[in-house]
Amino acid sequence: MKRLGKVWTFLVFLFLYAPMIVLFVGSFNDGRDLSEFEGFTLSNYLDFFADSGSLRLLANSFILAISSSLAATLLGTLAALGIHAMRGRMRRAVMTLTNIPLVNPEIVTGVSLSLLFVFIGRSMLGSDQVFGFGTLLIAHVTFNLPYVILSVMPKLRQTDSSLMDAAQDLGCTPLQGFFKVMLPELWPGIIAGAIMAFTMSLDDFVISYFTYSPNFSTLPVEIYAITRKPVPPMYYAMFTLLFFVILVVMIGMNVIQARDERRQERKKLRGV
C-alpha cells in the first residue's frame, strides 16, 4: 500500500515535470522545434542575454510584482486588522467582498477592469491611453489583496487579545503596543501573504492581458503573443534560467524557515 503510494507520487511528479524537462532540453536545441533535437548549442542563452526586449519584459514583470505585492501587503494588513475588529453582518459583508476576486474567473475580472479603465480614461481623463503601469498596478493590487487578508486573518485569530491589553497596562501607547507586541505575532502571516501576492502577480497572464499597453507589457502577456507565432528558442533558455533562480530562492526560504522553526522549538523546550 505504502509502496504503491510512493510509485503513484513519483508518476505524478513525472507528469508535472516532463513538460519542463522538454523546455530545458529545448533551450539547448539548435533547431526551433521542441520535439526534435537537432544538436547542442548555447546560442539560445546568448540570444537571450543579447535581447534587450526580453530583459526589459523580465524587469517589468519584477517591478510590477514587487510594487503590487508591497502595496497589497500594506493595504491588506491594515484591512485585516480592521476586519478583525468587526462583528456580525458587517464582517460577513466585507469578507464576501474579499472573496469576489478570489472566486471570480480571471477573465471576468480582467474584462471588468478593462471596461472600467477605458471608461475612466475616456470620460474622466479625456485620454485614450490609460493602459500602462498604473492600470496593471491597480489590477494586480486588486487580485492580490484577498491573498494577504486571508493569510493575516488566521494569525490575528490566534493572537491573544489580552496581549495588547497587557502591553498597554505596562505603559505602551496603542501604536507602540502594536509594533512591539502584535506585529511580531502577525509577521509570518504577513510574509506568507506577501510572497503569495508576489508569485501570483509575477505569473499573472489573463488579467494583465486585458490591462496592459505596449508601453508597459509583462513577460506572460508577451509570451502569449509569442506562442501564437513561431516561438524563438531563447524563451526556452529564459524559462530554464528562471526555473533555477526560483528553485534557489525557494530552497533558500525553506532553509531559513526550517531554521526558524527549529529555533522556536528549542525556545519552547527551554520554556518548559
Place this chain on the structure above:
Amino acid sequence: MKKVVSVMLVLALAVGMFALSGCGEEKTKLFVYNWGVNIADGTDDYIDVIELFMEEYPDIEVVYDTYDTNEALYTRLAGGGVHYDVIIPSDYMIARMIREDMLSPLNFDNIPNYELVDETFKNQPYDPDNEYTVPYTWGTVGVIYNTKYVDEADIGGWDLLWNEKYAGKIIMIDNSRDAFAIAEARLGYSLNTEDPDELRAAADLLAEQVPVLQSYAMDGMYDLMENEEAWIAPYYAGDAMMMIDENPDLAFYLPEEETFNVFIDAMCIPANAEHKEEAELFINFLTSPEISGGNMDYIGYGTPVSAAKEFMDPEMANNPVAYPDEETLARGESFIALSDEGTRLMEDLFNEVKAGLGS
C-alpha cells in the same frame, strides 16, 4: 523571517534602480503596431529594419507590438485605452477605419519616398485620393500544402481544404473575412458580397468544413505546418514563403480556376497618434527602396516600390509566389469594406461556425 524580508527589499531596490537607469535618456517613443512576422528583424542574417531606423534617428525609440488579424487590430484601437503611431492594416480595414474617422491624413512633405511608389498602388478604392496611406506590401491568399503527404492530383482548387482524405490535417484561416472569401470563391460569389443569403450559404459551406479541420489558426500555423503536424492550410503568400524556407517540403499554389484575394497592406497613422511627425519619418524610412528591398527579402511579400527590387535577392525579386504573372493576378479580387451590418453578420456567422453552432 526577517531575513526573507531583507532579501526581498534588496531585490526590490536592485530592480528599482535597474528600472530607473532605463529612464535616464528621454527619447520619443514611437508605437508601431504591425502584423506578426511582418518585418525583417535581423534573424537569419536579414536586415533589422527597426534597429536601422533607430540608428538613423537616435532620438526615437520604436516600441513594437503585433496583432494577427485586421479585426484584432480594429478591436484594440476601438476598444480604447491604448494608442499607436503607425499601424499597417489591409485595404478593406483601412476603408472601414477611414469611414469611422479612426485615421489621420498624412503630411506627404515628410514622406518624400512616396514618389517612388508605383502608380498601380496609388488611387486605390480604399483611399481614392491618397490622403491616408502609404502601401507597405501586397500579396495573395492561397493554399500551403505539404508535398510529402498531399497527392498532386488533389491540389489546384479551394476544395482541397474540404477534402476528407486529409481530415484532421487541415488548418483553416482564423479570421472571418479571409475564411468567408474562400467559401465565397468556391460558391462563385463576389468576395465582397453583402447578400445575407449568400453569406449564410458561405457560412454553411464553412460549417461543412469543420469536421475535417484540425484547428483554426493564424501565425500559430507556422509551427504546425513546419513540423508537419498539419499538411494543408490557406494563408498569405509571404508567410508561405517563410514556411517553405524552413521546411522545403512545403509548397504554395493559387487556385487555378476560382478567384482569390489580392490584398494591399498599407501604413497609416491613427487619429489619436501622439507623434505624427516621427510616424511619418518611420513610414518614409520603410518606403525607401533599400529598406523595402531588404525587408521584402525576409517577409516574402511584393513591394509596391519597384526601385526596391534592385536591392533584393534576385531570386526573391522574380519569385512567382511573391510576384504572380498578370494572367494569374487577373483572377484575383480585392476586398472592399463591407457595411457595418454586413461585417456584423459575417462576424456572428463565423463565431457560430467556429463554435460548432453552424447549421
Place this chain on the structure above:
Amino acid sequence: MKNKLLAGPYIAWMAIFTVVPLAMVAYFAFTTPDGDFTLSNFANASEYLPIFLRSIWYALAACVICLIVGYPVAYVIAHSGANVQRVLYLLVTLPMCMSFLLRTLALVALVRDTGIINSFLGLFGIGPLPLIRSSGSVIMGMVYNYLPYMIMPLYTVIVKLDPRLIEAAQDLGCDSVQCFRRVILPLSVPGIVSGITMVFVPAVSTFYISQKLGSTENMMVGDIIERQFKGVANQNLGAAMSLILMLLVFISIGLMNRFTDDDEEVATI
C-alpha cells in the same frame, strides 16, 4: 472601535475596483453599442449554451481527476519525514511559479501527432496515438496545470490531522479502509472543497488550454469571451457571456460551500 476604520481604504479600493467594474460588465451586457437597453445580448449568448455546458463538464471532470490523482500524493507527502516533506512540497509549488503558457506549449510538443511521445512510439511501429485535440486532451491540460492547486490544500488539511484520531479508530476495530472512509476522508472535506474551488474556477474559464490542446470541437466559454474583446469588437455580447459565466461560478461555489461551515476559510491556501 477605531480599529474598524483601518479597513476603510481597503473597502473603498474594493468598491471602486471590484464592485464598480462588475457593474460596468452588467451595464454593457444589457445595452447595445449605442447605449440603448436591450436583452438581445443574452438571447445571443444563450445560443452558446452547449459551450457553457461543455466548459462546466470539462472543469468538473478536471476537478474529479485532480482529486483522485492528487489525494494520494498529498497523503504521501503529509506522511513523509520532515525533510522529505519540505522537498516534495516545494516540488509541488514550484510549477505554479513557472509560466503556464510555456509549460502548456511543451505539453503540446509531447502529445501532438508528430510530438515526442508519438515519435518515440513510432520507433516501435506504434501509433501515432490520438493524444491531442479531444475532450480528453483538454481535460488533461487542465489537470496538468491545476493539479498543484488541489494538492496544496489537501496536504494542508491532511498534515494537521491528529494521528490520535486514527489510532483511536483502529483501536475501536476499524480496518484501514473503514478508517479512511469514516475518519480521514470526512476530516479532509475542507481541503477537498478548497481544492475543488481552486481548480474549478480557472478551469471553467480557461481559453489558452483549449486553444492549444483542443480541436474545433473543444471550444470553451473563455475562448468566446476572449474573442469578443480581443478579436471582433463585440464587447456587449462578451459582457453578457462574462456575466453568465460569473453567476454560474458563484452559484457552484455557493453550493460547494454548503459542505463546510466556516465562511472565512473558502480559500485556505
